[in-house]
């Protein structure tokens with residue numbers, strides 16, 4: 001792997017631990033260029049809405065699911081997802097999973113079962129569609145290594161080159177970093193209580209400053 005390599009495990013723990021999922025965001029390595037190019041070309045031939053027809057990926061986000069727990073509904077529209085309109089290629093390895101998409105919070109979802117080696121392309125108008133991994137199936141990992149799953153998403157995010165090392169929690173920011181640290185070291189109830197206390201303190205501050213003015 002090239003410049004910007006990140007460790008998935010730090011002191012025996014998943015880095016950026018979150019519900020048994022670890023993540024690393026690295027400057028891209030070249031060997032999978034041709035695969036991404038081919039996948040984009042196939043998708044674009046079948047679906048003319050995939051535009052642009054190229055993915056000059058600069059980064060790959062690696063997710064390692066150590067537990068059979070997926071990822072909740074979200075859009076890939078955060079700062080480290082890249083501002084580019086080039087498509088994202090998402091490669092699934094290890095255990096099978098249910099991958100779901102929907103247009104908006106209220107619309108009906110579509111679910112596909114992904115097997116190891118399947119890829120999804122987020123492109124054109126669907127680049128930032130809502131998605132989630134709603135289930136991961138035990139005993140379905142053909143690669144060995146037990147009940148785990150890997151997801152690699154190749155992204156074009158040139159504006160983030162050089163920032164990889166600062167990124168360990170880039171996606172989540174300082175607030176989440178603090179929450180996750182507390183959750184990991186002192187448990188969910190304490191983390192929740194701290195969030196509530198901070199919220200109350202902020203409200204109090206806001207109220208007193210509006211009274212003063």
Ligand SMILES: O=C(O)CCC(=O)C(=O)O
Pocket residue numbers: 061063071076090092099131132133150151153
């Ligand atoms: O694990 C997956 O297939 C999806 C991961 C994902 O949605 C993300 O990294 O933004």
Ligand SMILES: [Fe+2]
Pocket residue numbers: 074075076131
């Ligand atoms: Fe995502």
